[in-house]
Amino acid sequence: MSRFNPQAVDRRWQKAWETAGTFAADTASDKPKSYVLEMFPYPSGRIHMGHVRNYTMGDVLARYKRMTGHEVLHPMGWDAFGMPAENAAMEKKVHPGDWTRANIAAMRDQLKSLGFALDWSRELATCEPDYYGQEQALFLDLYAAGLVYRKESAVNWDPVDMTVLANEQVIDGKGWRSGATVERRKLSQWFLKITDFADDLLAGLGELDQWPDKVRLMQENWIGKSRGLRFRFTLDQRINGQSNLQVFTTRPDTIFGASFVAVAADHPLAQKVAEKNADAQAFIAQCQAGGTSAADIESAEKLGFDTGITAAHPFQPEWELPVYIANFVLMDYGTGAVFGVPAHDQRDLDFARKYGLPVRRVVADGDETASDFEGDEAWSGEGALVNSRFLDGMDIEDAKAAVISRAEEEGWGEGTTEWRLRDWGVSRQRYWGTPIPIIHCEDCGPVGVPKDQLPVVLPEDVDFDTPGNPLDRHPSWKNVDCPQCGTAARRETDTLDTFVNSSWYFIRFASQPDDKPFDKAEAESWLPVGQYIGGVEHAILHLLYARFWTRALNRIGMLDVKEPFAGLFTQGMVTHETYQMGDGSWLSPDEVTREGDDWVHIEHGEPVKAGRVEKMSKSKKNVVDPDPIVDQYGADAVRWFMLSDSPPERDLPWSEAGIEGSWRFTQRLWRLIDGNEAGEGEDKDLDRKLHQTIEGIGEDIETLSFNKAVAKLYELTNAIEKAAASESRTVAVRTIVRLVAPMVPHLAEQAWEALGESGMVADAPWPNVDPSLLVEDEVTIAIQINGKLRDTLSAAKGTSKADLEALALGSDKIARQLDGNEPKKIIVVPDRLVNIVA
C-alpha cells in the first residue's frame, strides 16, 4: 500500500486543473449559474491563516456547486490600493506600485499552492489603470447623475507632519509618527449621496433572508431611521441675525424634563459666540483637539461651555434654558443642536451633574414618580409620563405623538424623519488610490475629465520623503488645461477611498470588457453573488457601500440588479495562544517549545508564560505563516484543519496538534481507499451510514456548517474501517472520494485515479441519496422519572404509546426507583422517551 505524498501530488493536480481550464467560468453555459465569492485580499505581502480559512470555505462551496451541476464563477483579485503601500514607501524607499505588485505575485503563488478552484483568467488588481480607469468612468457617470458633490468636512490634521491622518493613525488624540496633538480641520471634499438611498437600503435589508440577522440589524442601526421632532427654540438674543435655534430630538415626550440646550462646537451659533468671547474660542479649540472618530468623541469626558444665552421653553416662554456649547453634540447628526433631559439620558445626566443643572423626572420608573431625580443612572426605560402637564399618564409613544401634533398646530416645530446615515466622504489626501477624474478651473469650476482622456493615470515619478500627498507637489501632473475653456487649471489631487474600489469589483469579475466598466447582460447573467464570504469587520461599511453603489448603477441604468450579495456569511478569525517572556516581550510560536506542562524558550530554555488565545497579530507575534505548513503537511491537511472543529462563524484556534491530527486523517483516508479489498454481499448498516452521510453533508455544505460535515466524514470513515469487505464497502469507498473532494481535492483526484475512475473527480457528479436506505428500524427509548434519565430500552420504530408505557413500567430499574409508588402521570413521546411523573 502506498503513502499519500502531498509534496508530489499537490502540484500535479494543480497543473492538471490549470491545463484543463477546469475552473474557468463559462458565461455561455446553459447550466444553472452560481457565483461564489470571498472578499478579495489586501496584498499585504503574505497570505495569513485568516485568508486560508476564508478561501477554503468558499472553495468547498464552489467545488460542491460544480459537482451538483452548476456553472460556477469563483474569481480572485486584489484590493490593491491603500495606506500600507505608502507606509512601505516611506519606510523602505520602495515605490508603492512595486511593493504592491511584488506582494501580489508572492500571494498569488501562495494561493495557488492551496489548490483553490479559482478562475484565474479573471484576476484583477484595483491599482491597475484598466481597473481604476473604469472606476473613474463610473465616478463621472455618478457625477453627471447628481450623486456626487463637494462639501466641507473635518479631517485629522497633524500640525507637525502637515498631513492628514487616518483614524487609526490617531492614538489618544496624537499623531502616530509626530506625537503632536491632532486637530480637526475642515477641507473641501467629495461626497457620494448615499443618503438618497437611505430608505431603500433599509427596506432592502428585509429581503436579504440569506444574510445573518446580526448583520442586517447592524446595518439597520447604522442607517438609523428615526422619527422625531424638529423645532425652534426662541433665544433671548439675536445670533447671526437669528433669534431661533433649531434642534432635533427623538424624544419629544421628555420636553418637560429639559434642563439645558447644547450645540456642537462647529455649530454657527458657537462660532458666532466665539468671535467675541476668548473663553468660548478656547473651549471650541479644546473640543477640536483630538481625533474625528465617533468612538473618541463620545467616550471623552462630557464638557460644556455656558454661552450665557438662554432659550425659552416652547410650552412656557418664561422658563429659560441655558445654551451650552458641548463636545458630545455632533454637527453631522440632526441639526447639530439638542436639548438635554438628564433624568432620561445618561450623557445628559453626566453633564447635568457636572454643571449643577436641574434633573427632573418626566417618565415614571415603576412607582417612582417624584420630580426630583436621585442617583447617577438615567432611566431610559418604559413608563408613564409624569410632571409633564398635558402629557401626564400617557405612555412614551402617545406622548411623542401628542407633542409633535401640538408643535405642528402651534407652528414652532414639525415631526420629521431623521437618518443617522451620512453621505459617504470619498476624498483621500493620498497618492496610492484612484485619482478623482476632475479638473478644477477658475472659471468653469470642477469639470469632469472627458471620458476619452481616461484613465487619469497616477504619475510614477513621486517621492515619499516628505509627508503629505505627492500628487499635490507634482506640477507636471497637477497643472493641466481646463477641458472646457482651455485655460490653465489644476487636477483634483485627492484620490478615492479604497471602499470605492471594493464597491464594484464583484461586477467587474463577472464581466471585464476593455472599453467599459462591464457589460450589462453579461454581468447580470452572474449577479447577484450567490454566496459572499468574509470577515464580520466588514458587516457595515463595505457591505453598505457596495449595496449603495449597486443601487446607484441601477439609477443610471447600467445594471438592473439591486442587491449585490444574495447570500452573506461572516466567518470567524484564526487565533493562537500567545507567549511572553518574563520581561513582557512577545515570542512567536516557533520560538517556544513544550516541556511537560510548561512552555520554555526553544534556544535558551528560559520559562515562557503561555497567555490567552487571541487573534493572530504581528504585535503579539502569535502568527503562523501558512507557507511552511503547506510545505510540510500539504494543502489538503491545511484545508481540512481550516474546516474542522470550530463552527465557521466562530474563531478557530490554530494548533500544532490540530494540524497533526488533520495530517493523520488524510493518511488514514488514503489507506482506507487504497487498501480496500473487494468483497461480496451487502452491509445494510454501512449502506445506511453512507446515505445518511451523503444527505447530511449536502445540507452541511449548503449551510456552510463545515465542522459538522467534517464530523460526519470522520464517522463514516470510522464505520468503513470497522466494516468487513463487501460490495457495500467498495461502494462506500468509491463514494467517500467524491464526498471529500471539495475539501481535500488533491487527495481525492489521486484516489479517483487510483480507483480507475475516468476524468477528474472535480468534474464528477455529487452522489445521490437513496431514501430507501435511510430507514432505521430500531430506536432507543429514554425512560425518565421526573425528567431524570433512569433507564433506556430498545424498541421497534413506531411502537405505540401504550406499548412504550408498558415496556417502561416493566423495567427492573424503574420498578426499583418507583419503589411501589403509583405514577401520577406518564408522558410518552413516540420513538423518543417515556417520562414517569411520580
Next chain:
RNA sequence: GCGGACGUGGCGAAACCGGUAGACGCUGCAGACUUAAAAUCUGCUUCCCGUAAGGGAGUGCGGGUUCGAGUCCCGCCGUCCGCACCA
C-alpha cells in the same frame, strides 16, 4: 459612550421544533505491535463519592415557565467585534 454578538468537559465542539447533554476531533492515560523508536491499532477520558454495583452534580451567574430547559422568559457578569480616513 453608542451599536452588535458570543459564553457547554483539560481544549475545539455536537445536540434539528423544549425530549437520553458531551456525537466527532484534539490532548492525556493504559495496552497491542516493534530489538527499539516512529507510524499504526485497541480501550478509557465531564466532575464528585464509591473497589464495584450504583448514586449525586452539571451547559457563565441568579431567578422563572414546563411532566421535562443548553434550547423559552426576566435580571446580572464576562469576553470579543464595529463606530464612517485600517482594510
